[in-house]
Amino acid sequence: MAEKCIENEDRIPVEIEPGRYQHEMKLEGFLNLKPTSKSALLILNQEIDVPEIFLNLWSYYDIKVCADGGANRLYDFFRTLEFTTTLELDELRKKHLPNYIIGDLDSLRDDVRQFYLSNGVVIIKQNTQYSTDFTKSTNLITLHFNDPNFRKMLTINTITDNFGIDFEDGIHLLYHKLKETADYNNPSHPIPNIKILALGGIDGRFDQTIHSMTQFYTLRISDPFIDLYYLTHTDLIFLIPSSGCLITYEKTFRDKFIGCCGLLPIGAPTELVETIGLKWDIQNWPTSVTTGRVSSNNRFCGIDKCFINSKDPIVFNVEIFVDRLTELF
Ligand SMILES: Nc1ncnc2c1ncn2[C@@H]1O[C@H](COP(=O)(O)OP(=O)(O)OP(=O)(O)O)[C@@H](O)[C@H]1O
Ligand SMILES: Cc1ncc(C[n+]2csc(CCO)c2C)c(N)n1
Numbered sequence: 001m002a003e004k005c006i007e008n009e010d011r012i013p014v015e016i017e018p019g020r021y022q023h024e025m026k027l028e029g030f031l032n033l034k035p036t037s038k039s040a041l042l043i044l045n046q047e048i049d050v051p052e053i054f055l056n057l058w059s060y061y062d063i064k065v066c067a068d069g070g071a072n073r074l075y076d077f078f079r080t081l082e083f084t085t086t087l088e089l090d091e092l093r094k095k096h097l098p099n100y101i102i103g104d105l106d107s108l109r110d111d112v113r114q115f116y117l118s119n120g121v122v123i124i125k126q127n128t129q130y131s132t133d134f135t136k137s138t139n140l141i142t143l144h145f146n147d148p149n150f151r152k153m154l155t156i157n158t159i160t161d162n163f164g165i166d167f168e169d170g171i172h173l174l175y176h177k178l179k180e181t182a183d184y185n186n187p188s189h190p191i192p193n194i195k196i197l198a199l200g201g202i203d204g205r206f207d208q209t210i211h212s213m214t215q216f217y218t219l220r221i222s223d224p225f226i227d228l229y230y231l232t233h234t235d236l237i238f239l240i241p242s243s244g245c246l247i248t249y250e251k252t253f254r255d256k257f258i259g260c261c262g263l264l265p266i267g268a269p270t271e272l273v274e275t276i277g278l279k280w281d282i283q284n285w286p287t288s289v290t291t292g293r294v295s296s297n298n299r300f301c302g303i304d305k306c307f308i309n310s311k312d313p314i315v316f317n318v319e320i321f322v323d324r325l326t327e328l329f
Helices: 028-033 054-060 069-078 085-093 112-120 134-146 148-156 170-181 206-222 251-257 320-326
Strands: 005-007 022-026 038-041 063-067 100-103 122-125 194-199 226-231 233-242 243-249 257-263 269-275 282-287 295-299 306-310 312-322
Touching: 022 028, 028 194, 028 251, 038 054, 038 069, 038 134, 063 134, 069 085, 069 112, 100 148, 100 282, 112 122, 134 148, 134 194, 134 206, 134 226, 194 243, 194 320, 206 226, 206 233, 206 243, 251 257, 251 320, 282 295, 306 312
Parallel strands: 022 243, 038 063, 038 194, 063 100, 100 122, 194 226
Antiparallel strands: 005 282, 226 233, 233 312, 243 306, 257 295, 257 312, 269 282, 269 306
């Protein structure tokens, strides 16, 4: 079929029959989690650049995980708030303890390690230089939610070195053991989704940023129950699955808090079979980094939804005016 690009009015009503999509997501969902949802805020080693909403995010997410030097960023975040005494600062830090710190711990500062250690935070050292602190963190998150024995082990082994977890790559070993034994493919016991919102990992060193992108693709295969999102000061970034995806949002959310968006075939060339609800909608549109045919600088024109049907999963970024989000709280 011939490719097509249609330029729409700035706001159009969009209605999509349910049979046309297998996936549905609410754009502002990262701000509005159900109390029962399994979710993790993953703090990577970059300055927390969403300070306006950081404490709100903290309260929404079930567990908080610091990847190595991410713990320094959490600790230092409170310094940016206007508190006068060290006592007040430490009180605030004690009210916001992460559930885990994990990594080779080459970036974790001594004062930060001491503070979190003395306040009972689980700090897991993993020395392997064949995986990143990011991957160590996602394996840990899977174990936390899907392996009841893992949490038991942490409570029993409180005085054992590293909670009895092998220093080299114990988390990966436990994770692989879980995957061998878990009944992941049993349709009568579907695994609840785990939402991970990563702060950092983008906008810094380029190899780290590309590694962050690889996690969309590798997790889709290894842990398909994980929905990974990155939030930066400017963007929400996630993977649009193939087979039709409906993205919904409140009209006012779109009008006030969202800017441009881009469909980014970073992992592999693909074809955008159809989009409905973008300013520049496309059909049968081959897209790849090498040809330069990438739908960047696009935006939502659907009043409250947008439909994207890509042949393969594709990275999507949505500009979010994070500094304005405080109006919502
Ligand atoms: N400059 C950066 N730009 C983007 N992301 C980063 C950067 N530095 C660290 N990160 C993210 O934070 C995580 C923890 O980083 P940390 O600095 O503690 O360890 P690292 O030794 O640099 O990273 P790793 O051990 O994972 O290679 C990394 O795995 C990565 O996802
Ligand atoms: C082919 C290859 N390239 C790079 C590294 C280095 N590396 C990858 S992850 C990691 C851990 C960082 O905390 C390090 C050092 C490797 N092992 N193998």
